[in-house]
Amino acid sequence: MSTARYLIGDVFDRLAGLPDDSVDLVLTSPPFLALRSYLPDDHPDKGKEIGQEPTPAEFLDTLLALTAVWGRVLASHGSIAVELGDSYSGINGGAGGTDPKNVGKGEGVNARRKGDGWPLDKSLCIIPELYAACLSYGRNVLTGEESPAGQWRVRNMVRWVRPNPPVSALGDKYRPATSVIVIATRSRDRWFDLDAVRGESPQNPDKVYKFSATNSGAQNPQTGWTSPGSRKANPGGAPPLDWWEVSPEAYKGSHYATWPRKLLTRPIESMCPSEVCRTCGEPRRRLVESCRVLSDGSTATTDFMGGSRDGGVNQKNAVIKNWHHTERNTLGWTDCGHDDYRPGVVLDPFAGSGTTLAVATGLGRDAIGIDIDERNADLAAERVGMFLDVES
Numbered sequence: 291m292s293t294a295r296y297l298i299g300d301v302f303d304r305l306a307g308l309p310d311d312s313v314d315l316v317l318t319s320p321p322f323l324a325l326r327s328y329l330p331d332d333h334p335d336k337g338k339e340i341g342q343e344p345t346p347a348e349f350l351d352t353l354l355a356l357t358a359v360w361g362r363v364l365a366s367h368g369s370i371a372v373e374l375g376d377s378y379s380g381i382n383g384g385a386g387g388t389d390p391k392n393v394g395k396g397e398g399v400n401a402r403r404k405g406d407g408w409p410l411d412k413s414l415c416i417i418p419e420l421y422a423a424c425l426s427y428g429r430n431v432l433t434g435e436e437s438p439a440g441q442w443r444v445r446n447m448v449r450w451v452r453p454n455p456p457v458s459a460l461g462d463k464y465r466p467a468t469s470v471i472v473i474a475t476r477s478r479d480r481w482f483d484l485d486a487v488r489g490e491s492p493q494n495p496d497k498v499y500k501f502s503a504t505n506s507g508a509q510n511p512q513t514g515w516t517s518p519g520s521r522k523a524n525p526g527g528a529p530p531l532d533w534w535e536v537s538p539e540a541y542k543g544s545h546y547a548t549w550p551r552k553l554l555t556r557p558i559e560s561m562c563p564s565e566v567c568r569t570c571g572e573p574r575r576r577l578v579e580s581c582r583v584l585s586d587g588s589t590a591t592t593d594f595m596g597g598s599r600d601g602g603v604n605q606k607n608a609v610i611k612n613w614h615h616t617e618r619n620t621l622g623w624t625d626c627g628h629d630d631y632r633p634g635v636v637l638d639p640f641a642g643s644g645t646t647l648a649v650a651t652g653l654g655r656d657a658i659g660i661d662i663d664e665r666n667a668d669l670a671a672e673r674v675g676m677f678l679d680v681e682s
């Protein structure tokens with residue numbers, strides 16, 4: 291059964307208590323720069339709130355210091371997925387920022403968005419792209435200083451597209467509707483299960499990838515691999531594109547910036563393994579056979595397509611000519627042999643109302659949330675239920 295912990299306190303303090311290599315996915319939305327303050331003015335930790343840095347360069351320093359700690363707690367096969375919206379420079383530059391939920395709510399922090407270290411007023415600060423560049427190049431690209439997080443591999447910059455953002459003061463610009471999920475890893479060979487998240491092909495519906503998953507939990511006689519019996523069969527389909535259209539979800543609790551749950555299913559299923567060996571740390575990886583189904587219903591494996599089997603060029607050409615669609619069959623899951631697995635762990639270091647924890651536990655993963663605002667733990671408890679362990 292999945293478990294979730296909610297750690298109340300400053301993100302750096304609470305991360306310091308987490309062991310090395312204990313997390314498989316960091317999935318989070320930090321406060322955006324100079325857009326909103328979450329804590330009441332008299333809160334003892336008010337000065338530690340992130341997003342209140344005086345300049346974009348200092349905000350990047352904070353994000354990179356955090357990324358360095360995420361790198362310590364993250365298993366070598368792990369990934370980070372960090373959602374960032376942008377901010378406009380200048381007092382009246384943008385009326386908030388690019389996250390539509392923040393539009394017009396920048397009051398009280400706008401005064402800081404100008405002067406040395408800021409772009410010209412009315413200009414975007416380009417924070418998501420700058421953060422991704424800092425990870426790729428291993429330095430704060432605004433100051434030139436080496437990053438404490440070192441170099442990362444930026445694997446995607448996914449645009450989260452809100453189809454119907456609220457209308458607000460626009461002036462001479464288009465209506466902001468997107469933010470960016472920066473996805474990065476240190477390893478060349480991270481855990482990534484594309485087959486868990488394939489969907490219908492929008493380009494060519496006739497030639498979709500179809501699955502016939504064999505997830506019975508039984509041993510495959512050919513390979514000896516077993517598949518975890520609890521796993522669902524995959525619906526199959528084409529690989530997702532790097533922009534995701536997801537509507538914000540109504541939330542009645544008292545938190546301003548909740549994520550829609552639908553946004554989180556895909557990153558968790560594709561980037562957080564279900565099972566990780568407690569002994570050697572290896573996550574179980576899906577073993578897939580891909581084969582082409584021909585118009586007459588017969589099949590040819592991709593090995594055959596590569597010409598490695600008998601049959602030669604003529605047969606290969608016949609396969610290409612008669613190809614109807616591609617099937618991908620899950621043969622099983624890798625097994626390191628230690629037979630002692632733990633669920634994958636998702637960490638949200640800015641957990642807010644606990645959306646990540648609720649979705650992760652619903653998908654059979656363990657979850658850890660951190661938030662500086664103790665009031666949010668109650669919201670998370672409502673969403674996650676009795677399995678949430680709150681630690682002050």
Ligand SMILES: C[S@@+](CC[C@H](N)C(=O)[O-])C[C@H]1O[C@@H](n2cnc3c(N)ncnc32)[C@H](O)[C@@H]1O
Nearest residue numbers: 300301339340547548549640642643645661662
């Ligand atoms: C954008 S919200 C996250 C919302 C969350 N994704 C959800 O669905 O509810 C950012 C959160 O960061 C928290 N926060 C700000 N500074 C922090 C700090 N220094 N340490 C821990 N949490 C902090 C805020 O209290 C806020 O809940």
